Amino acid sequence: MKRKFMSLLLCAAVTATLIAGCGKSSNGGKETDTKESDSLVMPVSATVTSLNGNLETMAEGAFQLAPYQDELYYVDQDETRWYLAESCEISEDGLVYTMKLKDNLKWHDGEAITADDVIFTFNCNLNTNNGAGFSNVVFVDEQEVKAEKVDELTVAFTLPEVSASYYSLLGNLILIPEHAFDGNTDIKSAEANLTDIGSGPYKLVEFKDGESLVLEKFEDYYGSEPQIDKIIFKVISDPSAQEVAFKNGEINFLAASSDDVVKSVNETDGVALHTLAEGRVKYLAWNKYCATWNNRDAVKAVFMALNQEEIVKGAYGDYMGKTANSIFSNRNTFYDESIKGYEQNLDEAKSLAQSSGLAGKTIILHYNTDRGYMEATALLIQEQLKAIDVNVEIQGIDANGFFDVVFTDQDDYELYLNEYAAIGDPDNVVAGMLDGTWGINVDTPQEILDLFQKGRQTTDVEERAAIYKELQQKAAEAYLVYPIAYPNYCFATSDTLEGTEDLSTTPVFEDYTKLSFK
Amino acid sequence: MKKFIVNRLAQMLIVFITVSIFSFSIIYFSPGDPLYLYTSPAKSSYKMTDEQMDAMREELGLNGNVIERYLNWAGNMLKGDWGMSVSNHQPVKDQIMDKLPNTIGLMGAALVLSVLAAIPLGLLAGYYKNRWIDNIISGISYLGISLPAFWFGIMMIIVFSLHLGLFPSAGMRTVGVTSAADVIRHAILPVIVLSVNNTAVFVRYIRSNTIEQMEEEYVTTAVSKGVPRVQVMKNHVLKNCLLPIITMVGMNFGTLITGSFIVESVFGWPGLGTLCMSAVNSRDYTMIMGITMLACTVLLIGNFLADVLYGFADPRIKQGKEKSNG
Numbered sequence: 001m002k003r004k005f006m007s008l009l010l011c012a013a014v015t016a017t018l019i020a021g022c023g024k025s026s027n028g029g030k031e032t033d034t035k036e037s038d039s040l041v042m043p044v045s046a047t048v049t050s051l052n053g054n055l056e057t058m059a060e061g062a063f064q065l066a067p068y069q070d071e072l073y074y075v076d077q078d079e080t081r082w083y084l085a086e087s088c089e090i091s092e093d094g095l096v097y098t099m100k101l102k103d104n105l106k107w108h109d110g111e112a113i114t115a116d117d118v119i120f121t122f123n124c125n126l127n128t129n130n131g132a133g134f135s136n137v138v139f140v141d142e143q144e145v146k147a148e149k150v151d152e153l154t155v156a157f158t159l160p161e162v163s164a165s166y167y168s169l170l171g172n173l174i175l176i177p178e179h180a181f182d183g184n185t186d187i188k189s190a191e192a193n194l195t196d197i198g199s200g201p202y203k204l205v206e207f208k209d210g211e212s213l214v215l216e217k218f219e220d221y222y223g224s225e226p227q228i229d230k231i232i233f234k235v236i237s238d239p240s241a242q243e244v245a246f247k248n249g250e251i252n253f254l255a256a257s258s259d260d261v262v263k264s265v266n267e268t269d270g271v272a273l274h275t276l277a278e279g280r281v282k283y284l285a286w287n288k289y290c291a292t293w294n295n296r297d298a299v300k301a302v303f304m305a306l307n308q309e310e311i312v313k314g315a316y317g318d319y320m321g322k323t324a325n326s327i328f329s330n331r332n333t334f335y336d337e338s339i340k341g342y343e344q345n346l347d348e349a350k351s352l353a354q355s356s357g358l359a360g361k362t363i364i365l366h367y368n369t370d371r372g373y374m375e376a377t378a379l380l381i382q383e384q385l386k387a388i389d390v391n392v393e394i395q396g397i398d399a400n401g402f403f404d405v406v407f408t409d410q411d412d413y414e415l416y417l418n419e420y421a422a423i424g425d426p427d428n429v430v431a432g433m434l435d436g437t438w439g440i441n442v443d444t445p446q447e448i449l450d451l452f453q454k455g456r457q458t459t460d461v462e463e464r465a466a467i468y469k470e471l472q473q474k475a476a477e478a479y480l481v482y483p484i485a486y487p488n489y490c491f492a493t494s495d496t497l498e499g500t501e502d503l504s505t506t507p508v509f510e511d512y513t514k515l516s517f518k
Numbered sequence: 519m520k521k522f523i524v525n526r527l528a529q530m531l532i533v534f535i536t537v538s539i540f541s542f543s544i545i546y547f548s549p550g551d552p553l554y555l556y557t558s559p560a561k562s563s564y565k566m567t568d569e570q571m572d573a574m575r576e577e578l579g580l581n582g583n584v585i586e587r588y589l590n591w592a593g594n595m596l597k598g599d600w601g602m603s604v605s606n607h608q609p610v611k612d613q614i615m616d617k618l619p620n621t622i623g624l625m626g627a628a629l630v631l632s633v634l635a636a637i638p639l640g641l642l643a644g645y646y647k648n649r650w651i652d653n654i655i656s657g658i659s660y661l662g663i664s665l666p667a668f669w670f671g672i673m674m675i676i677v678f679s680l681h682l683g684l685f686p687s688a689g690m691r692t693v694g695v696t697s698a699a700d701v702i703r704h705a706i707l708p709v710i711v712l713s714v715n716n717t718a719v720f721v722r723y724i725r726s727n728t729i730e731q732m733e734e735e736y737v738t739t740a741v742s743k744g745v746p747r748v749q750v751m752k753n754h755v756l757k758n759c760l761l762p763i764i765t766m767v768g769m770n771f772g773t774l775i776t777g778s779f780i781v782e783s784v785f786g787w788p789g790l791g792t793l794c795m796s797a798v799n800s801r802d803y804t805m806i807m808g809i810t811m812l813a814c815t816v817l818l819i820g821n822f823l824a825d826v827l828y829g830f831a832d833p834r835i836k837q838g839k840e841k842s843n844g
Contacts, residue, residue, distance in 0.1 A: 046796050049606035057555040057605060128570040129577045131556030136564035189607040210617065210788035212693050236688040236786040240672050244680045245687045400801050401549030403558070420559065428563040437565050
């Protein structure tokens with residue numbers, strides 16, 4: 001009797017501890033099926049830290065907030081697609097941008113979206129204690145942009161100097177409702193950041209930090225009516241577990257983490273595979289502060305020793321990337337296909353390595369452990385540089401520590417592998433990486449810095465194209481950095497999902513209203 | 519006993535302070551900057567000026583040297599203020615308390631399962647020492663000790679979720695479903711994975727204790743007096759074998775906590791482990807310190823309770839402690 005009682009007690013203990021994990025939700029309420037065809041369930045490694053696109057800091061944040069909040073407009077390589085904004089006129093002197101919102105826009109709580117919300121969002125970004133957010137919309141070269149309400153739907157932005165990339169940067173701005181924050185621009189700790197402050201085609205149903213973000217279609221959306229009822233982001237942090245969940249139907253979207261995953265899901269019935277250029281550049285850079293490179297022939301020796309095809313094939317496989325030829329990505333507005341990349345010439349490389357004193361040395365290469373393909377790329381570089389008698393010591397550093405170690409004026413390492421977003425206008429991140437703003441140890445010749453400056457100050461598109469073509473050519477000739485690969489974003493969906501390739505931008509999907517199930 | 523408890527509490531306090539100093543120093547001196555989240559080129563192409571960065575540091579309490587910052591943090595902790603998360607500006611305490619029940623649920627269930635499984639297996643292996651049944655149990659327990667939790671977790675997912683379709687592969691509940699049964703269904707695989715290592719350790723311990731007890735003179739005497747071996751086992755050996763389990767449970771709390779971090783990551787279980795992982799990636803020192811000190815407290819209390827309970831359960835230990843404490 002006593003034993004039976006003990007057994008029962010222990011069983012109860014197991015159940016009780018499990019139920020302890022149920023928290024507030026163990027109320028036996030109604031059940032809904034996430035596998036039904038009207039829900040798109042997508043895995044994420046973690047939920048967003050904030051529902052405010054101005055504050056969200058996670059890499060996956062934009063992916064999760066895409067269906068929930070709209071940009072003003074999106075400037076692509078060959079067109080501008082309009083979302084909250086109806087138009088954006090630029091004055092002849094290139095200093096005033098007059099942006100007009102569409103009529104009858106609504107926040108998810110039903111309130112109207114007006115020019116006051118634009119001004120409020122602008123002012124929140126002026127308060128840099130909130131973080132970087134969209135500070136590239138409120139500052140141009142450290143000087144303030146002035147925003148002025150013209151009427152209920154129109155705002156004029158006056159720049160302190162001409163900045164041709166401002167047009168595309170302004171388009172990316174994510175508006176937030178003034179009324180939800182009671183007009184207080186110190187927004188970083190506001191409770192409103194975890195409530196529905198969206199403007200996109202899907203509104204918030206439930207946000208469980210660390211578990212899921214559930215969105216449902218917003219009936220009052222200004223654009224086309226969304227065709228899928230629910231968008232669910234579910235936390236499955238382990239990539240292998242994501243793959244299993246996709247294969248057994250728990251989720252119907254999978255972003256491939258490797259070439260093997262692509263091949264594996266490609267063989268699965270009922271699956272459609274999609275590949276988009278991610279718009280990033282993966283590159284190898286050399287540290288100008290390091291004495292190893294005092295003789296620039298040493299740099300040439302390294303560039304000439306590398307077999308780019310072999311590196312990309314080995315690290316990225318068949319699907320996940322292609323060889324890069326320029327410092328601009330293949331999704332950059334002014335990308336030029338005709339720029340010639342670096343070619344392997346082992347004999348010349350050996351000779352230069354000998355004459356420059358590089359041969360026989362051990363050099364340090366840092367890479368970011370949180371970025372895909374970096375480790376494999378580093379190993380292949382290590383292997384290939386053995387051919388010119390250079391020993392490479394590889395040191396991986398996590399994303400947060402990487403820039404602390406690499407973007408310094410220290411001379412204690414020779415090479416690093418990095419990547420940057422190069423989608424859209426080249427005056428955005430690309431310039432910052434190479435003009436000394438971020439990558440302070442890149443030895444950019446004055447001639448190239450001048451071209452960046454000229455490109456920034458030129459508003460005529462054709463003129464800009466010519467400037468940036470010259471810039472890309474000069475960068476290649478100057479052995480500025482070695483662009484290795486343009487990564488692809490490969491994702492698999494159930495083959496019943498349509499509209500996935502209507503807009504080939506990343507992070508997916510730019511316009512969720514185009515998605516539907518067959 | 520009172521003196522023993524006071525001494526142990528004093529030791530715990532010293533350990534607690536030492537852990538806090540070491541943890542804080544490690545975070546402070548490791549490369550990386552919590553501001554990276556807000557100022558990286560991935561966030562905005564605009565690079566903040568030094569003045570803007572300083573103002574932000576001041577606001578987030580990131581100014582000052584390691585001693586100033588540690589004292590500031592410790593002072594606030596003493597007042598019950600765990601600080602604000604650097605990454606999402608929400609109170610650290612609220613976020614930890616929100617996730618704590620999930621981790622406790624997982625750990626508790628795994629612990630109970632470990633003890634329940636280990637007792638009969640350990641006793642059987644010890645009783646049938648070097649026989650086939652012992653060889654099988656010992657072999658499995660060696661395997662259990664050696665299995666990496668992340669690998670075993672993935673294997674379990676592939677077998678029971680992908681191929682057999684018995685359990686969900688990840689998460690704590692199906693989105694939109696609010697029943698306890700659904701949580702239990704999601705918990706089964708992670709609980710099993712988390713309990714394997716501890717079960718194996720407990721089995722080894724109980725087995726060797728059983729063998730030791732079976733060789734004691736009181737067992738030989740009882741058997742020679744004609745008491746059936748099964749009865750000797752049940753009435754005498756079992757009691758003496760199980761007492762040290764109390765200590766083992768206390769000592770293995772650390773493994774359980776670290777194990778839960780890995781298991782939560784593999785199974786997407788929304789507990790302290792996943793919270794801590796993302797805090798480490800973003801150098802969110804207030805969150806890392808909050809979770810570290812909570813884990814440290816749980817570990818210290820677990821060990822303390824094990825010592826005290828053992829004293830109560832076995833008067834010989836209690837007397838020994840009293841003697842050694844004067």
